Amino acid sequence: MQIDRATFIEVLKDAYSAYYDLTEDVDTELPLVFRADYKNLDEHFWFVKSAKVWVNEKNEHAYLFSAPSFDEETVRACVDFALSDGLPRVKPHKDHQCTNIKVVFVADRADDGVRKAVKKLSFTKNYRFGLWGFTNLLAGMVDLESKKTVTNAAGHELAPFFKKLFAVRE
Numbered sequence: 001m002q003i004d005r006a007t008f009i010e011v012l013k014d015a016y017s018a019y020y021d022l023t024e025d026v027d028t029e030l031p032l033v034f035r036a037d038y039k040n041l042d043e044h045f046w047f048v049k050s051a052k053v054w055v056n057e058k059n060e061h062a063y064l065f066s067a068p069s070f071d072e073e074t075v076r077a078c079v080d081f082a083l084s085d086g087l088p089r090v091k092p093h094k095d096h097q098c099t100n101i102k103v104v105f106v107a108d109r110a111d112d113g114v115r116k117a118v119k120k121l122s123f124t125k126n127y128r129f130g131l132w133g134f135t136n137l138l139a140g141m142v143d144l145e146s147k148k149t150v151t152n153a154a155g156h157e158l159a160p161f162f163k164k165l166f167a168v169r170e
Contacts, residue, residue: 055095062102092127
């Protein structure tokens with residue numbers, strides 16, 4: 001039984017809204033449903049807060065695109081939009097570890113060419129030779145008809161997340 005795309009988007013929206021700040025009214029012609037921003041700052045101090053031992057900042061900007069199907073050109077345009085919108089949001093500094101840009105495609109059906117294109121997506125940027133952190137592109141595609149997920153190498157953590165969401169809907 002195929003999962004309805006609108007229902008799956010609502011499940012994703014609920015999952016992301018727990019830890020992310022959602023922005024739904026992004027101005028673009030692409031099939032962008034929402035952008036989700038996550039910020040995490042870990043600090044360890046010794047007795048008083050002014051005596052910091054270490055600080056670690058991790059951020060993520062997730063872009064969710066939804067359409068009945070995608071072609072390779074649309075996938076590339078969506079990734080280019082996410083990178084052009086997400087990279088200016090990165091503010092590297094000495095305590096910055098990483099800011100990942102996550103692109104998620106939800107489609108009713110996906111052909112093999114598009115799946116291969118998503119698998120091949122990659123982007124990495126280091127700031128000050130990696131001393132001020134880095135940015136990676138995490139990409140994943142959900143095929144609702146076959147209930148298959150495809151991710152690029154950096155986005156391997158997305159596949160178990162989507163499988164849990166499939167289990168929730170069944």
